[in-house]
Amino acid sequence: AFDDAYMKKCADFAREKVDGMFAGTAIIKESEPMVQELPRFRKGELTMGRVLGRGGFGIVNEIVKITVMASSKALLADSSPKQSVGERQPSFLDDDDGADLEDTQDKAFIAEHCLRSKTKDARYAIKYLSEDVKRDPNMLTQACMDMAVETNFLATIDHPNIIRMRAMAGGDMFDKEYFLVLDRLYDTLEKRIGTWGKTYKSLTGMKGKLGGKKKTEEKKQQLLEDRLVAAYDLIAAIAYLHDKQIIYRDLKPENIGFDIRDDIKLFGECWCLCWSKYI
Numbered sequence: 001a002f003d004d005a006y007m008k009k010c011a012d013f014a015r016e017k018v019d020g021m022f023a024g025t026a027i028i029k030e031s032e033p034m035v036q037e038l039p040r041f042r043k044g045e046l047t048m049g050r051v052l053g054r055g056g057f058g059i060v061n062e063i064v065k066i067t068v069m070a071s072s073k074a075l076l077a078d079s080s081p082k083q084s085v086g087e088r089q090p091s092f093l094d095d096d097d098g099a100d101l102e103d104t105q106d107k108a109f110i111a112e113h114c115l116r117s118k119t120k121d122a123r124y125a126i127k128y129l130s131e132d133v134k135r136d137p138n139m140l141t142q143a144c145m146d147m148a149v150e151t152n153f154l155a156t157i158d159h160p161n162i163i164r165m166r167a168m169a170g171g172d173m174f175d176k177e178y179f180l181v182l183d184r185l186y187d188t189l190e191k192r193i194g195t196w197g198k199t200y201k202s203l204t205g206m207k208g209k210l211g212g213k214k215k216t217e218e219k220k221q222q223l224l225e226d227r228l229v230a231a232y233d234l235i236a237a238i239a240y241l242h243d244k245q246i247i248y249r250d251l252k253p254e255n256i257g258f259d260i261r262d263d264i265k266l267f268g269e270c271w272c273l274c275w276s277k278y279i
Helices: 004-022 026-037 072-079 107-112 131-135 137-156 189-204 206-210 213-243
Strands: 046-054 058-066 124-129 165-169 179-183 246-248 256-258 264-266 271-273
Touching: 004 137, 026 137, 046 124, 058 107, 107 165, 124 137, 131 137, 137 165, 137 179, 189 213, 189 256, 213 246, 213 264
Parallel strands: none
Antiparallel strands: 046 058, 058 124, 124 179, 165 179, 246 271, 256 264
């Protein structure tokens, strides 16, 4: 087993690598103030629900309850001088909340709206490092780098088809207990492709023929529209990243999701800069 001092050296090495990666780039100038504006939570304030996914380094759980501790107020004052993102394009709650409310993204707002008012589905998810990663120096170094890079990129990204980062852990971004609070997704493109395939098969089989030609054709048209909208929105997200000279390095169905409104969302940590144009 490796002691805490050695693991801290791994985290410090990760910090040096990330600092070198972003040194002199516009992305760090954009991300620093945005990161400062994000609410900071203690992990103990977040009650986790079921596991939504596992990656090479991280685990994603839904957040079913948020309890803002009084003791975290000092943390907020120290690490986050401004607790709103009013300068960013405002988002709004779903129609089931009865009104379009500006998202100030402070801790109280996130805690109050942790669950959807009617369905009680979780709005947010937490992404954190697995215990195996925390015990492995090589994995921890790369994981810390990935989490820091993802934080800096998501802080500057504001697009309806790219997942939003809502909050983060208080303290050091390179700490092994660091985590991100993201919007919760409800499906992946990988699963959706399978669903689309089954739907198409049913519409072209005997069941579709027995359902009536007009009705079957309408369902086929809707299926085509759903796929075209998803493709268009995904292209829009990639074009947005390219305009910002950001390259997404691992585009695949598993890294593309859908939110509660069935809007497609790009997520993951595989971001990098187009160096020649972003300095």
